[in-house]
Amino acid sequence: MFRYPLLSVTLLASLLSAAATVHAGGDRTLLAIEPDHVQVGFIYGGQKISVRSNVPAGDEVLLKVKGATRNLNLKKKGKVFGFLWMNVGDVVYEEVPGLYVIRSSHKLADLAPADVLRQFEIGYDALKAKIVTAPDGEAGKLFGDLIKLKEKEGMFTIVEDGIRHAPTPDGREEIATEFLLPPKAPDGEYLVELYGFKNGSGTLLGSGIITLEKDHMIRFITSMAGNHRLLYGHLAVIIAIVAGLLTGVIFGLGKGKAH
Amino acid sequence: MPVAGTSVNMFILLGMGGIVGFLSGLFGVGGGFLLTPLLIFIGIPPTVAAASDSNQIVAACASGTYAHALRGTVDFKMGILLFIGALFGGTLGVKLIHLLRATGEANFVISVTYVVMLGSIGSYMLYESLLGLFGKRSEKTSRGTRSGPSFFARLLDALPFQMEFTRAQVAFSAIIPLLLGLLVGVLAAIMGVGGGFIMVPIMIYVLRMPMHVVVGTSLFQILFTSIHVTIMQAWLNQSVDFVLALNLLFGSVIGAQIGTQVGSKLKMDQMKILLSLIVLVVMVKMLVGLLAAPEILLSYQGGH
Numbered sequence: 230m231f232r233y234p235l236l237s238v239t240l241l242a243s244l245l246s247a248a249a250t251v252h253a254g255g256d257r258t259l260l261a262i263e264p265d266h267v268q269v270g271f272i273y274g275g276q277k278i279s280v281r282s283n284v285p286a287g288d289e290v291l292l293k294v295k296g297a298t299r300n301l302n303l304k305k306k307g308k309v310f311g312f313l314w315m316n317v318g319d320v321v322y323e324e325v326p327g328l329y330v331i332r333s334s335h336k337l338a339d340l341a342p343a344d345v346l347r348q349f350e351i352g353y354d355a356l357k358a359k360i361v362t363a364p365d366g367e368a369g370k371l372f373g374d375l376i377k378l379k380e381k382e383g384m385f386t387i388v389e390d391g392i393r394h395a396p397t398p399d400g401r402e403e404i405a406t407e408f409l410l411p412p413k414a415p416d417g418e419y420l421v422e423l424y425g426f427k428n429g430s431g432t433l434l435g436s437g438i439i440t441l442e443k444d445h446m447i448r449f450i451t452s453m454a455g456n457h458r459l460l461y462g463h464l465a466v467i468i469a470i471v472a473g474l475l476t477g478v479i480f481g482l483g484k485g486k487a488h
Numbered sequence: 489m490p491v492a493g494t495s496v497n498m499f500i501l502l503g504m505g506g507i508v509g510f511l512s513g514l515f516g517v518g519g520g521f522l523l524t525p526l527l528i529f530i531g532i533p534p535t536v537a538a539a540s541d542s543n544q545i546v547a548a549c550a551s552g553t554y555a556h557a558l559r560g561t562v563d564f565k566m567g568i569l570l571f572i573g574a575l576f577g578g579t580l581g582v583k584l585i586h587l588l589r590a591t592g593e594a595n596f597v598i599s600v601t602y603v604v605m606l607g608s609i610g611s612y613m614l615y616e617s618l619l620g621l622f623g624k625r626s627e628k629t630s631r632g633t634r635s636g637p638s639f640f641a642r643l644l645d646a647l648p649f650q651m652e653f654t655r656a657q658v659a660f661s662a663i664i665p666l667l668l669g670l671l672v673g674v675l676a677a678i679m680g681v682g683g684g685f686i687m688v689p690i691m692i693y694v695l696r697m698p699m700h701v702v703v704g705t706s707l708f709q710i711l712f713t714s715i716h717v718t719i720m721q722a723w724l725n726q727s728v729d730f731v732l733a734l735n736l737l738f739g740s741v742i743g744a745q746i747g748t749q750v751g752s753k754l755k756m757d758q759m760k761i762l763l764s765l766i767v768l769v770v771m772v773k774m775l776v777g778l779l780a781a782p783e784i785l786l787s788y789q790g791g792h
Contacts (some may be wrong), residue, residue: 271731274495303786304592314782316592374786381784412495454726462722465730466715469547472734476741477551 260437267441276410288425298328322360332391332406340426383411416442505739511748520681534598538680539721541735549711556704563655567708569665574713578671582720610767617760649678656697
């Protein structure tokens, strides 16, 4: 786990905040994350991740998955000349997680009071408190649109009642859930945390990391397109000409069309 | 898609290329002006859609241009002048997109350009096809009726730098292909099209070039304009995704084969009406996108 310095710091902070709640935490619950290493290739269309664990009976549980954070500079749309929708200004959000997935066994509001959820950054209200510096400003007013934008991409999802429970012979409970690491998820590390809630207070039960990385070819192409733009442009043209001539030979083309 | 920054099912792209290729084979036009809007509809950022479409056009035109060059149906003098104009136009268009991306308006300008161009072309095609269907098509060309030269024909003759284009069997000022190339270059950069849908009617109706030379010369100009625009877009805007372009190409090649077979069994005017309606439907969908209140009031800067 501590091979990943940035996430280890985040994890340490989460552990400390968890320790501050009523439950002391105790033994860490192991999370079985399948797969915990995802490689993005040419035909990558997102990856379904399943998480299983064994938790104390009677706890309500919640899984949170979070990507690296960054500041987001977005464009706000507004009506111009009374009929055209154009970009009319900038809206900035700070420290927005690249991915934010919540799966819980019950409604969030039933798990714990809002201040406890905010402490663990659970739920959109907690997220808003973290990434909107001026709630009465544009960023605060348009926070709902940010959520819609991210949900449309599959980068933010909250599913209440999204965890299955089953009792085990040792008096504990086996829990299982799934989520999609969406196609737009950037490469990097994703922190997976499992919380247990009882009587309105929460405990971090366990955590893990998912690593997502592009395969060599995708990394090579992305790097070429970004760092050797002129060469990439020439290569794209050469590849297109060769592909065009080859398909011409194979399919017996050669009749011109207007484009 | 490495550059588009999103993932699209390969079969959707092949299918989309196939549909556009099918229409291309069916109607005898290129699909560039339909492909970019369709890519936008499936979530490819407009700037990447237009630039990658240019890349796809390079592939789609390569064998056709080669075949026409071998057959001697390319007027190289005209093609080179058109390309010189397109060099300036393409550069201007790519720089415009670069500037607009920085202000966040590139997607808006691409959509508006499409609405205007598709609206004009679709309406004109529908009008012409309906006239043809009812047997009322005009024999008049822009260079004049049989009774005498038009104002436009006299203007063409009065311009300086008159030149003879031997293979095209026409003579007019070099300024004309340079200006045409400039216009097509700008459109190629903004819309990701080759510009044949503008160039071919102008060559036939305005410049009165023979049909076999029109197609070859237009393809020659399209190929080199698209090469220039692809390189410029990759260099300045990092918006060319050749993986996306190749997927579209393979789909379109197969679709074009089927379209050509089906097209030979249908009546031309009916097909043109169908094509014009498709063009108008795409235009209306884009127009609705500009006029209807967006579902989400926030968007990413720079088209991503």
